[in-house]
Structures are given as structure tokens and as C-alpha cells.
Amino acid sequence: MSVTQAPPARRDTAGRDTVRRIGQWSQHLPPVLGLAAAVALWWAVTVVFEVESFILPSPLQVAQTLVEDADYLWDNTLVTLWETLLGFLLAIVVGVPLALVVTASRMLERTVYPLLLMLNAVPKVAVAPLLVVWMGFGQFPKVFLVFLVCFFPIVISTAAGLSSTQADLVELGRSLKMNWWQTFRMIRMPAAVPQLFVGLKLAITLAVIGAVIAEFVGATEGLGYVIVASGASADTALAFAAMILLGVLSVVLFYLTAAVERFFVPWADRS
Amino acid sequence: MSVTQAPPARRDTAGRDTVRRIGQWSQHLPPVLGLAAAVALWWAVTVVFEVESFILPSPLQVAQTLVEDADYLWDNTLVTLWETLLGFLLAIVVGVPLALVVTASRMLERTVYPLLLMLNAVPKVAVAPLLVVWMGFGQFPKVFLVFLVCFFPIVISTAAGLSSTQADLVELGRSLKMNWWQTFRMIRMPAAVPQLFVGLKLAITLAVIGAVIAEFVGATEGLGYVIVASGASADTALAFAAMILLGVLSVVLFYLTAAVERFFVPWADRS
Amino acid sequence: MIGIRNVSQVYRTRAGDVEALREVSLDVADGEFVAIVGRSGCGKSSLLRLVAGLQTATSGEITVAGTPIRGPRQDIGFMFQRPALLPWRSVIDNVMLPLEVFKVDRRVARTRAHELLDLVGLNGFDKRLPHELSGGMQQRVSLCRALIQQPRVLLMDEPFSALDALTRADLTVELQRLQMKHASTVLFVTHSVDEAVLLADRVVVLSPRPGRLRQIVEVDVARPRSLGHDGHSAALGELRARLHDLLMTTEEVTR
Amino acid sequence: MIGIRNVSQVYRTRAGDVEALREVSLDVADGEFVAIVGRSGCGKSSLLRLVAGLQTATSGEITVAGTPIRGPRQDIGFMFQRPALLPWRSVIDNVMLPLEVFKVDRRVARTRAHELLDLVGLNGFDKRLPHELSGGMQQRVSLCRALIQQPRVLLMDEPFSALDALTRADLTVELQRLQMKHASTVLFVTHSVDEAVLLADRVVVLSPRPGRLRQIVEVDVARPRSLGHDGHSAALGELRARLHDLLMTTEEVTR
Amino acid sequence: GGSSAAEDAADGTSVTYLTSFGTFGRDSYVYVALEKGYFREAGLDVTVKPGTGTVDVMKLIGSGQADYGTGDLSGVITTMANEPIPVRAVAAIHQRSMAGIASLDKAIDSPEKLAGTTIADSSGSTNMIIFPAYATAAGIDPATVTFVPSSPQSLPQLLAAGSVDAIGQFAAGKPLLEKAAGGKSVTMLPYADKLPDLYGNGLLVSAAKLDSDREEVEKFTEALVKGLVYAVEHPEEAAQLLKKHDRTADETVAAAELTEMRPYVLGDGGSAGTLDRARMERMITLLAGTGTLKSTPSADDLGAYDITTP
Ligand SMILES: Nc1ncnc2c1ncn2[C@@H]1O[C@H](COP(=O)(O)OP(=O)(O)OP(=O)(O)O)[C@@H](O)[C@H]1O
Ligand SMILES: Nc1ncnc2c1ncn2[C@@H]1O[C@H](COP(=O)(O)OP(=O)(O)OP(=O)(O)O)[C@@H](O)[C@H]1O
């Protein structure tokens, strides 16, 4: 206790600080270990229960496929990634203003929410073929399905964030007679950003799934197409390889969103 | 201004109070109007563009089906409802403790999250047939799929809620040397409940979809089965009727969840 | 400037009603400085919130500059009992907030904000976030934010409660100077009799809950006043003792 | 009871470092009542937080009852500068929280909580939620919560800052009585010199930031003391004046 | 799933059967066998579940979740070439493949007109798999045709909306297609015209069951084939029996499907159900010729050819 050191932040980060200090390398140890454990378990299951490969291929088979078909899989991953990102951005662009509208008045909320819910309740797998009928075989119906899948979590989370602003701060805005837009821009929105990001993190994982579902229908590329195409010929290893890439894509996009969050709201980590 | 009246709550409810005062009946007006508008638009589309009924049946046809097949649809709705609720409860029972574990230490978070994300990234439509292969044709694979679909939003939201407790309150807990469980029970959990409910509201809408997707495969009842089966007779009106019931189910469950929220966290409406 | 006529405030809650204010009437002249004292929970904050238009009285009417209050107005500045700083804004950006709302030129706003921060002894802290400040420092930021508006009517709810004597004395002097300069009308809630007699033209004493007007004490001492030397002057001392007695006795004394 | 040895605290933030405390040393005897005064931002709250084990000093060591502080302890009670009430708990449940944590029988806890609420004048408000209270009422609930623990060491950060003179006087008397009864050791941060001399055995004066020990003033007046009549006694008056001068002058006076 | 161990005199052995896809009219013969009591007579208590395509059916049987099912034999060969699944074919439901290309209003009524068209089909369907073989047999270049994978449900809409020139369909699907297309006429281009050796659907059973309880397999096959023949002979009655199990069924469409199916089931000489080893071998060779198979399975790994003797 003789050197100058930073005090713990006011937030409860007692346990976390310890971890941080051990060093950068150890940050990546737990996920790697966890992943290794999961793969080991998978392997064990296939070996111990002698699971036949058409039900669950062994990690080795899948790894082999991943290596052999690397180029093919990579190209299709990029296609899915692109659709995911476009749809996700579209969902943000539409969802955030919609959340705004919904929180602007109880009346609007009562009118819009049930409709949104109905719309959201339609299973997206059933919608995908319709979108192809309406919009053709291009990228657009895929992007649109991604949008459909992930705009709802964004609306709900953002609306929840916008309508749970701390009472003092809302009152401050009122006392300054801020207009609606100023209240939104200076108070409600910054206060809702942490919650918005909860929605975004959820939405990005759904977005990936949405892209894949869309590619089940009327696509000739993308990871979803790889899954159906390989499923039709019972190439289970290829299907699993595609699903693993999907998982990786999902994880990467999730942590990217989390990184953006940390960049935008460093203060949210404190008070 | 001569009678005794309640002051506005400290929260910003200015616009909302006005609505509330107009009377109970008008509460239900906006959603009804919204719904009517949506149906009218739908009708207009079918008439103006002369859409053929196999692409988009008119509201009249769908209404007719709803009435004629009321018993049949009702029975299948109950099946779906039951699966949805069971899977949803399972997701709460598993998801909330998992969120707890994840927020307990950064290490655990780093280990568990990527795995959860990978698991969540697998498209559920692709999982449904596998579940039937593993678990048979009963209700269980359906319930399990519902669980898979909706536990992730619950984990993410609850974890977000648990780790964003107000700094003062966490410090109060620390100063009383609360143990982990006490901190959770007396401080973190109550503080996270509003966020937990954001997750639950999202999850319940996903749960309905999950049940339907599960019923696409290896089922002989439920709204999902009705949708698939109606394809065999090109009965688009029946498929739409089932989807509308799905929407209604989703809306009802959403508002039920919201009602439970209001019951449990009346204080969340204020401070 | 401010007219308060037969104002009552009843809060309805699940645990029963609370009568916070009963039939309070008060007139405050333009440029007058009125201090409000009274026991904790007697309705001082409620009264200020009513004048600010943040809530509507259960009965009675309030006018500011001749027009009845229907909601918040930009010529009324309000310093809340709690700092209410925006946690994501730095100190300087918090102080500049009102001018941003009123669309004042940013450079002008920044200069004024720096002046005020210097005044309250927070130079060097302008880039910090609120959670990095001590309680008293937060209160001073909140004070700067209220002062930067230069409103016609300034409502202040225990603005110096978290400050030490020296800072308090400095700010008392500065507040008098600013008020005389801008001729603003001030309603000032405080628990300090010293502060009240130093700053106010009149001190309004409210009775315990339900808050009723108990007495209004005129402070007829020349300005600027300070605690330093003339702070112990006979006139001020007497007023202080009188107010002290009023606050320390519970029986009713109606004016 | 409390040993503070060469304690320094530096906060590192994005906007630069802040030296809050520099080489502070202080020994508090068992059952002693020590008041801490100093300018806003001089590190009083930081010092209390260090003693409470809520943060670790940049350098130096703190012991309580002979053992070095490594984290919070249940025999140390802390009343925060801000009320920090749980918004979902009623007043009475907030007060009973510590006893719930310590697993004290609920009935006993309830009785004690009611006694304390009566003491601070909040009877009838036990079922209300914190947001339905005034600022001063919230502070009193927070006070009750600290007192119900009956800890060996009680740390209080400006506990009466939001209270009126009469309530403050009442509570000063009650706090003295309780402290004498339970023989707790108290560290008490305040901005009121009156409070300090009424309550404390010794008053610690900290210098402005970075907080250093400037002077320790012994209050050698018999207890119980009160503002009422002997409040104006010569001994107390002199001490008050001395402390006042210490706080109002900025130059350094080392003991 | 059922097992031969659960022998029960009153109810018979419980077994599970999977239709090839959903509860279409073309799959209704199992309900006929059920309702007419053919299964009961054979001492079997059959539970029918709607299947979701050949590969899914194979996996469910292979993993023991179901005992019997129907799937397209070309699909079975393709799948087994990639991934051996312990499933065997024991009977042919369709003596000739019903796969083909459907278009609106005689747009494509001969193979030559296929050149340069876009065809939608459910991904990995038989129609898409066999197309190269068909094209070769018909003398056109398979590369001039583009296949777009789509979901089975959306195919009629895609065709009717004009999004594609044609769709892959089974001949039995024609009535449903015409209904869905609002009464427009539909032209089928059946592969069987050029590829007479191809079987259509076959009855599948798990390899384990075939080894352990051959007798039950024989009884089941016989009962099902009996139902099959009765269904194509009495389409209206069969449609009504289907309606009893799936109330969403459209009797007219179902009956029409069975009528379409009749020649494919009965074949040339009333040899309903028979599965011939030589034909199977020719089928394997044909499919191997398209160059899409990863390996060439042997006919013995695919089926048992002595369950149904002509
Ligand atoms: N979490 C923190 N991060 C950065 N700086 C901090 C933090 N907490 C306190 N400080 C700084 O440390 C100094 C002392 O703060 P502290 O809260 O101890 O003051 P204080 O004496 O209690 O003041 P007051 O009387 O205003 O409450 C201040 O300058 C403040 O800006
Ligand atoms: N939002 C509210 N809901 C219910 N009761 C309230 C509310 N706000 C204030 N009260 C009640 O009204 C009374 C007056 O409160 P107010 O905040 O005006 O007191 P105050 O004079 O400012 O007290 P203090 O000096 O402690 O700040 C209190 O008894 C309080 O419990």
C-alpha cells in the first residue's frame, strides 16, 4: 500500500478490478477455455454415446469441412454478414424514431403497440416466402426480413429506456421549458442509450438468425443457403460448419456492438 | 381549480394524465381505431390491387374462416398457448439464475456469454427437426424450442439490469457488508426488475413464435400445424386466420406480462 | 411579480393523503428577495414547485408577472434541492445547458459559464463528470446552472445546504451582487436564519405541516450585508434572534 | 478505536488526477465523538469512505479496533451524504434494512424502527415510499437507518444538512443521548460549527484540497450540551468563534 | 416410437409412420389403411405423423423416433451417398417418378422450351437433383436452366405471381397448383417421360427393425400397399377418410391428387408396391452419372427387395 494507485470506481467493480490487473492475456483465457470445454463435451458425447454422424457429426469432421471448404464458406459468410448489417441498420433507423413516437403519448402507444405486436407475432419463417413473392430473389427481401426480425427489440428497449428517465432530470428539462425535441436530444436520449444498447445487442443476434432464415428461401448464397442445401443432401458436417460460422458471426457482432456501446457511453459504467 | 385533486406524479406524465382523465372508455379507443385502420388498409389493398386470394385473402374471407372454424382454431390456440407458457416459464427459471451467474464475475461472463451467443445464433427453424429427432413427437421438443428462443433476451436484459444498479444503493449494500445473496435479493434484483420485465415482454413475443416454429415439424396440433397443414389444401384464408390468432395471442400475452409488471413494480412508475 | 393566492396542496398517495400547504397567500414585488423558512416537510419545496409551474395547486392561484402560471416558463429559473446534474455531461456542459436550450451563442455561453465556475471556486473542474465531484461541488455546479440563465424570477431550494461556512459566505455576497445587478426577483428556501437575514428583504416563516403562513419578517438593513463585520450588527442580530425564536417555538403566532 | 496513519488519497480520472487527502493522521479513542469540518471538496467524505472500507487509500493505513481495514465491517455504520434509500421499500422497511441483513428478529426490528421514526418526527410516514417524502424527511429516514444498527463505530456524513434549526436541535440532543447510551465512537462530518461544538469531544479542521490536518480543537464542556440555554455559554461561544475564524481564514496554521 | 417388444393382443403392436410431406391428398393412403382396418387386421396399432421431407423422414427413422415412413427414392440414394443412415426401402409407392416441371398455360409443354428459364424449387428437392439426368436424356443443356431454391409452401405463389417461369412439382401436385393459381391451367412436364426407370416415393423402414422383426415389416408393407391401391381406386372415399384426420383437407383437391397418382402407383401390370433390385441399380447408375454423388451406394445398402414379391 505504498504506491499511488487508482481508487475503485464508485460502481461495484471490486471483483472485476482484480481480474483486470492480472493482465491483458488472461482476459482471453476464460472464453477460450469455455469454448474448449464445449468442444470437448461435444466430442465426448459423439464418442461415448456413439452418436451417428447424421444426428451429430464429431467436431473433427466439422473442423475438416471448415478447412476444406474454407473459401466457399467464407464467401457465403460475407453475404450473410452484409445482409445482417444492412437490415440491422435499417432497423435502427426505423426502430429508434418509432420508439420515440410510441413514448411521445400514451394514446400513440396504445394505438401503435398492438399493431407492432401483431406484426411481430407472425413467424418470420412464414413471411420469408411471401417476401420472395413480393420482392423477388435479390438481396432486398433478405435485408427486409432482418429488419423485421430485429426492429421490435430495438423499439421495446428504446421505449423502455426513454420512458424510465430519472425523474429529477425530466423535471430539469421541464423547468427549462425544453421543447419536445430538446428534451429528447439532451435528456431522454442520452439517458436511454444504455437501454438502447441492450436492445441493440439482442437485435444483432436476432439479425443474424433473420438473415439465415431469409436465405432458406429464394437464395443461392449465404450461410442459410449452405445450411438448406447441405441439409437436402444430408451433409450434416457442412451444415454444422455453417452453423458454427453463424455462431462466430453472432459472437463477433455482439461484441462489436458492446464495444461501440463502451465508446459511446463511458459514463454509463459509473453512475 | 377548486376541487381537491391529485398532483401529477413526480415522473413526467404530463401528456398521459390528460388522457387518463378523459375516462376509462376512451382508453380502448385508440387500439380499436388502430386495428380498424389496419384492417381497412388490408381490405383496400386486396380490392384496389385485385390481389388474388391465394396471395392475400381479403379480411372478409379470413373473418369467415375464423367464425366457421372457431372450435378447431380455439383448440389449436390452446395447444400453442400451453407450449408457449411452459417454455416461457422454463426460460425464466433458467435465464434469471444464469443472468445472476454471468453478472457475478467478469470471468464467468467472459466464459459463458460467447457460448450462450453461439447457442443462440443457431437458427431455431434448423433446430426444430433435430429436437424431434432427439426428443420425439411429444410436447417436450416444442416447449424446449420455446425455451431456447426466449431465454436469451431474458438473460441479456436481466444481466443488464443487475449490473446497472445505482451506485449509491450498491454502496449501501457494501457498507452493511451484505453477502452476495443479500445484495442480490435486497438490492440488485429489485433494482433490476424493471429491466427484467423489458426482457420478459420481448421474450413472450418470441416465445409464441418459437412455439409455432416448433409446431411446423412433427406436430399434429397447434397453430403452427394449422399454418403448415393449410398449405396442403392451399387454404390461405385458414393460414391467415391462424396467423391472426397468433398475433392476438402475442398481444394478449404481452399485455398480461405488462400487467404483472405493474402489479410487481408499482414504484418503478415513479422514481 | 409573484402573486400567490390561497394556495393549497394535497398529495394523494396509496398510504393516504398529505396536506402539504394550506391557504398560503403571498405577494412578492419585482426585484424583491424573499426567503422562506420553516420546518422540514412543511411544504417549502412544494411551494417553489408550484411557482415554477412544475405542478398544479390543489386549489388557489399563482401569477407571475401578471399572468397565471399554467406550466414552466423560461423567465423563471429553478435551482432544485438536489443537484440534478446530467451524468453524461461535463461540469461546464451542465452549466451551459440552459443557454443551449435558449439558443444563446456557444462562445458567449462558455465565457459566462467559466466566470460562474470561477466565482464558486470550481475552476479547473470544468471537464470533469458529476460523479467525480463531492456533494458540495455538485451543488455549486447546480447553482451555476441556475445563475447562468439570468431569469427574471429565480427560485432556489436550499442552495447552500451542502456548503461550508466560508464558501457559503462568499456565495452569499456574490448572490447579493448578482441579484442587485440583474434586479431579479428571488424566492429562496433555506434552513439557515443567518442566510435568510443576510439575503432577504422579507423572511416568510411557514408553520409546520400543513404549511401555513405564520409570519413575515421584514429585514430593513442596508445592502450589501455580510456575515463578516456588520454580520454581528445589532439590527441583524435582533432579527436573527426573532426568527430563531419563531422557528424554535411550536405554538401558532399569526401575523 | 480508529487509527488513521499517513493516509493519502489520489483520484485518477480522464480529466487528470485529484489529490483529495494528503498524509492525514488521526487517532480516535473508544467512545469518542469527533467532528470533522473543512471546506467543500477537501476530502471529508473520502476520509469517511476510507474508514468505512468502501475504498482503499492510495497510501497510508487505517485500523479500527486494532485491525487494519480491508473492506466494510458490520460494526461500522455509515450514514451517507445522500440519503440512498431503496425506492421500492417503504420508510419503515428502509429503516429496518440493516437489522434484516444482521438477521435480527423482525418484531424487535420493527419496534426499534418505530421508536427511531418517532424520535425524528416521522411517525405516520412509515408506510410511504421515499419519493413521497421531502428532502429533509429522506435524510431523517437515512439517519434512522444508521442509528438502528447501534454500531461500535458510527460514521456520519453531514447528517443534518437538510434539516431546519428546530429538528436539528432536537436531533442533536437525541444523538448525544444515544451516543452516551451506546458508547459508540462517532466520526461526524459537518459544515455547522454550532453542531460541531455541541456534539464533539474534538473537532478536526481539515485544510482545503488537498485535505491535510490543519488543527484539532478540544471541546472541554460538560454534557449534555444544547443550543437552547447553555448554547450561548461563554466556553462554547469562544470555541465557536475560534473554529469560525479557522474556517474563514485561508492561510495555513499547523498545529 | 413402438417396438416389437410391446406386444399387446388387444391393440396390436404400436408403430409410428411418417408421411412424406404433410397431410396432402397424395399421402392419404395411410389413412385409408388405418380407417379400413388393414393395419388392425395385421395386428398393428399405427400412429401417423406428418413428415417434412425425405431427409427428415430418414433421420427420424434412423434415430428410432419413427418406425416407418415414405420418402423419395432418388433422395434416399443421394442422401445415402453422402451419409449412410440406417434406413432401408422395402416397397415402391410410385412405380414411376412423379417429379416434373410445372408451368402456367402450356408455357413449357416440351423439354426444348426449358432453355433459358428460371425454375423455383424447394432446396434439395428430387426435381432439382434429377434435372441434369433428365436434361441429358431429353437432349438439352442443363446449364441453360437456373434453379432457385425456395420453400415448398411458396412455390405456387411464385408461379402464379409470375416470379419464375416454372416450378419443380410432383404430378400429383397439379390439382392443388391449379386451385392455388385461382383456376389457371397448369402444364406438367413429367421426368418419367424420359426417365422411365426412376421410382418415385418408397416405403422406408429402419434397418434395425428389418433385422429384428421382418415379419412385422412384411405385414405393415402389405397393409399399406393395400390401402394405397384402395385409395387410388376410390379417390373420393379416400379423400373423405383423410378429412377425418385432417379437417383442413380439401376433399376435391385430395381426390384429384389421387386420381393423378393412379397410373404412377399401379404401373404397367398391377404390380403396386413392388421394388425391383435391378431397377434400383439402374437408378443408382443414372444418379451417379450426374456427378453430384459423393460416393456410389450399393443397392443392398439401400433396400430389401424380397419384402414385396410381385
Ligand atoms: N469518484 C471520484 N472520482 C474522482 N474524483 C473524486 C471522486 N470522489 C471524490 N473526488 C474528488 O475528491 C475531492 C474530495 O471529495 P470529497 O467528496 O471527499 O469532498 P468532501 O470534503 O466530502 O466535500 P463536500 O463537503 O462538498 O461533500 C473532490 O475534489 C472531488 O472532486
Ligand atoms: N410527490 C409527492 N407525493 C406524496 N407526498 C409528497 C410528495 N412531495 C412532497 N410530499 C409531501 O408533502 C410534504 C411537503 O413536502 P416538501 O418537499 O414540500 O417539504 P419541504 O418543506 O421542502 O421539506 P424539506 O425542508 O425537508 O425539504 C411532505 O410531508 C411530503 O411528504
Ligand SMILES: [Mg+2]
Ligand atoms: Mg424541500
Ligand SMILES: [Mg+2]
Ligand atoms: Mg462530502
